[in-house]
Amino acid sequence: MADAVSNLQAVRSKIAAAELEARRDAGSVTLVAVSKTFDAAAIRPVLDADHRVFGENRVQEAAEKWPDLKAAFPDIELHLIGPLQSNKAKEAVALFDVIETVDREKIAAELAKEIGKQGRKLRLYVQVNTGSEPQKAGIEPTEAVAFVGRCRSVHGLEIEGLMCIPPAEENPGPHFALLEKLAREAGIGKLSMGMSGDYETAIAFGATSVRVGSAIFGFR
Numbered sequence: 001m002a003d004a005v006s007n008l009q010a011v012r013s014k015i016a017a018a019e020l021e022a023r024r025d026a027g028s029v030t031l032v033a034v035s036k037t038f039d040a041a042a043i044r045p046v047l048d049a050d051h052r053v054f055g056e057n058r059v060q061e062a063a064e065k066w067p068d069l070k071a072a073f074p075d076i077e078l079h080l081i082g083p084l085q086s087n088k089a090k091e092a093v094a095l096f097d098v099i100e101t102v103d104r105e106k107i108a109a110e111l112a113k114e115i116g117k118q119g120r121k122l123r124l125y126v127q128v129n130t131g132s133e134p135q136k137a138g139i140e141p142t143e144a145v146a147f148v149g150r151c152r153s154v155h156g157l158e159i160e161g162l163m164c165i166p167p168a169e170e171n172p173g174p175h176f177a178l179l180e181k182l183a184r185e186a187g188i189g190k191l192s193m194g195m196s197g198d199y200e201t202a203i204a205f206g207a208t209s210v211r212v213g214s215a216i217f218g219f220r
């Protein structure tokens with residue numbers, strides 16, 4: 001199997017081609033390299049290849065490997081893409097630069113409190129459960145726009161984007177289209193959607209960032 005750096009270059013080329021195909025500006029899509037389950041030694045070459053935007057799905061795992069890497073590369077941008085428990089909000093606010101999984105009132109309240117206390121500037125996304133899957137995190141599509149409004153009005157949190165993970169067995173296109181529609185209704189410009197199997201499709205539907213793991217780092 002090819003190494004992570006050549007995989008990264010290949011993914012970047014495919015993103016550039018998908019931007020062109022969708023008549024989007026070159027460089028308008030951010031690649032979030034999802035490094036969950038891979039250790040610092042596996043991540044280091046990707047940093048050395050000048051990539052700086054990474055995603056992790058567990059606060060604990062990220063807290064074990066990222067502080068040292070962030071000290072070595074201060075311009076790293078770390079995204080939390082997995083569910084957040086309220087008892088981890090403090091640690092998450094201290095470590096992450098972007099939290100993509102705001103999905104309920106309690107988490108919004110907890111994040112607002114910690115952001116205030118720590119004086120950090122975080123960028124926030126609301127996760128939408130576009131397939132209404134019972135086992136999946138994310139707010140229901142019918143509640144998403146109102147929830148974004150309450151994040152602002154009740155908690156003072158500016159929501160920058162929406163994020164979704166379509167059901168594994170379904171055609172992702174309708175889910176990406178739904179997320180784009182909800183973002184428009186909520187007056188939000190950023191869309192985090194698309195993973196290794198469908199990021200080019202997501203770009204066609206307006207993704208502004210894609211979260212790609214196994215296509216870069218290999219199988220988990």
Ligand SMILES: *Cc1c(COP(=O)(O)O)cnc(C)c1O
Binds near residue numbers: 057196
């Ligand atoms: C693991 C994960 C990804 C990356 O998945 P790949 O299929 O390996 O690209 C993207 N988003 C979320 C929320 C994930 O948990």
